[in-house]
Amino acid sequence: MAPPPNSESDAGLVARERQGDNAQPLTISEISALLKRTVEDRFGFVRLRGELSGVKRAASGHFYCALKDDGAVIDGVMWKGNAARLNFRAEDGLEVIATGKLTTYPGRSKYQIVIDSMELAGEGALLALLEKTRARLAAEGLFDAGRKRPLPFLPRVIGVVTSPTGAVIRDILHRLADRFPSHVLVWPVLVQGQGAAEQVAAAVRGFSALEAGGPIPRPDVVIVARGGGSIEDLWSFNEEVVVRAIAECSIPVISAVGHETDTTLADFAADRRAPTPTAAAEMAVPVRADLAFTLTDLAARQRRAVYRPVELGRERLEARARLLPRPEHLLAPQAQRLDDLSDRLRRALGDRSAKGRERLAGVGARLSPSLLTRSASEAQRRLDRARLSAALIERPLRHGSDRLAALTRVMSQLHPEKPLERGYAIIRNAEGRALTTRAEAASAALLTVQFRDGTLAAHPAGAAPAPAPAPAAPPASPPRKRPVAPSPQQDDLFS
Template sequence: MSDLIANTRPGDNAQPLTISEISQLLKRSVEDRFGFVRLRGELSGVKRAASGHLYCCLKDEGAVLDGVMWKGGAQRLAFRPEDGLEVIATGKLTTYPGRSKYQIVIEGLELAGEGALLALLEKTRARLAAEGLFAPERKRRLPFLPQVIGVVTSPTGAVIRDILHRLADRFPSHVLVWPVLVQGQGAAEQVAAAVRGFSALAPGGPVPRPDVVIVARGGGSIEDLWSFNEEIVVRAIAECTIPVISAVGHETDTTLADFAADRRAPTPTAAAEMAVPVRADLAFTLADLASRQRRAVYRPVELGRE
């Protein structure tokens, strides 16, 4: 019977622990040892719960690690996590006693280099293109001579000055500027809200409704221009009821906003040139037409005199 019943012997230092006790010991050991870690891996099984929490796995060729990001952190992410993206996750390791597993509680999530950023860009482009947001038949013609021009950009940068100067040189126009951030946290939401705000203006209301909208920003790196690749901005431009000119970055820069807009301008100055004709050229054309009209009227008279 001595082999059937566990007995505690005097001086025994291997006292049996409960499952909860060993789980708590493991939890403290893991959290003390790995209180802060940065892990590189590929996202898999990304799922955003109704509560707002983000659940995923980080994996490489040899192992898989579960991860969770609480609602507050998930809302502050600068990109939309998708399966297959290579990321750098910052957080702390902890254990989940209910399933005898360990996981990382993610506090920050970043793309692992420009290659991962370009991969995310291509995934988003393909997905939105499949919805028809970039289809050529959606593109509208720009008005020949807009009376009111709406500009979505930063009110303090060189971009708005370049646009205003170019418009003044070509054809002085009524310009409405909707000030927004064009880079960093919250920029995409502000740009999308501005485009939708212009689109929602009623004709003949207290605030004149633009005939064309220019979304503009100066040049920069792919990270600097990333707000104009965000889905919220692309959808706002595609759904805008006013023709939109995208003028983001320099001539070699391309964003998803360019695909969604009715026209893409290589620079903000070029966008102003697209928006209005040259007033002097119009005046010359009108004077030439008036001269031709006078000649057409007088020619029968002259023939009659002859």
């Protein structure tokens, strides 16, 4: 290859072929292709450690970013297939290790790395990503205590999201059988590795979408469980898709991921966190033996509460019955008096019968048939002479009835208690005498006010109240006068 021109005389206006010069001019595409082959042949496989910057996912699914350190920066691209297999959410500021090959991009005269895989650069970077995701989701309110729902006291159906082949599901089923056998629905999922987060989120949303009364019973509580492991093993439960599925679930969720010291974002989003899967089963159901004992104790207390008043009443009744006299003691004086009166009655009847027989004998001695016949004949003659007329009897009776009715009306109007029906009252002193003046009422210590329907004790104003005496009976109504029979207008036939 000829050396470049080194004098001004060698430069010309039009390019000319020089003697001995075998270097043909290259096009831009040709030199770009040469550079691309050189870079790819020299750096066919590299691992770069740097901080992500300018992270962007295109609509096509490809992943674009830049890797930088304190002194340099290199562009990176990750094609759709590899980008879908990322185990974490790539964000600006994360320190990662990218594996791939270097190449050039002729369209911009840049070199870049085509990334085949990407990992976080140690647990520090993983924890930084975890804290960043936690802060972002907490800012959205997904971890607020006000969103937590209480667990049902006694769930009929329990849904479990876990691996069907691990020891976790056996521990949960064994603990549920010991405490309170329940209907368990297991949604089998992967609990780590590629696609585990999507399966867990789909299982939680599937349980939440079940309808009550459908062919598959809807769980009353859901347990998301996994055994212990490293932070990488548990990373699927830190994925945003899992956290959002748990937070949006309409069924109370218990998170039982890892052991006591393991904490994932699923624990923050769940309604309750259990330190172990076995503890989650204990949270889900009570102990049936304890419930049976409680019911037995409550039933015994209920019986005691019901029978106690009866027993107390029986004891009081027996105590009071012992103070009462015996019935035979109460009836003994009356029985003795009955015997005495019966004996006296028997003797009185005998004496009266004897006296009656004596009187009858005396009267019978004075009676004779001729005397009775003469008296009967005289009475018959007097009866025959009397000319009886109905008018003679009816007229005095009618006149007397009219007069009696008139007197009755007058008496009812003049009765002293008649005004009481019109709202008046009668004021009496303690002796039952009616008072007619204010002075008499003021001097009395106690007044009795008689109304239409009863009496009321009262004290005059300013007088000290005295013990109320027994209310005096109201004076009896004056006896009605028997109507005077009219003077006969003719002689009495029997005078």
